[in-house]
Amino acid sequence: MFENRQQDLENLLKKDEEFRRLYNHHQQLEKRVMAAENGTAPMEDLALNQLKREKLKTKDQLTRIMDQADAA
Numbered sequence: 114m115f116e117n118r119q120q121d122l123e124n125l126l127k128k129d130e131e132f133r134r135l136y137n138h139h140q141q142l143e144k145r146v147m148a149a150e151n152g153t154a155p156m157e158d159l160a161l162n163q164l165k166r167e168k169l170k171t172k173d174q175l176t177r178i179m180d181q182a183d184a185a
């Protein structure tokens with residue numbers, strides 16, 4: 114995630130507590146989605162889709178914070 118913005122990511126993880134919280138939440142969601150998709154933690158399709166939507170919403174929030182930091 115954010116491979117082309119690695120420096121921005123590292124700076125925000127160090128300086129912005131909200132960004133760090135969202136990033137960690139996104140990472141946890143990613144692990145849960147991957148576990149469900151590869152069968153190590155099966156779940157209903159509806160629950161998986163909800164996780165994916167939450168993960169996307171979190172990524173959108175992270176992107177917005179990164180964009181705001183770039184504009185500042």
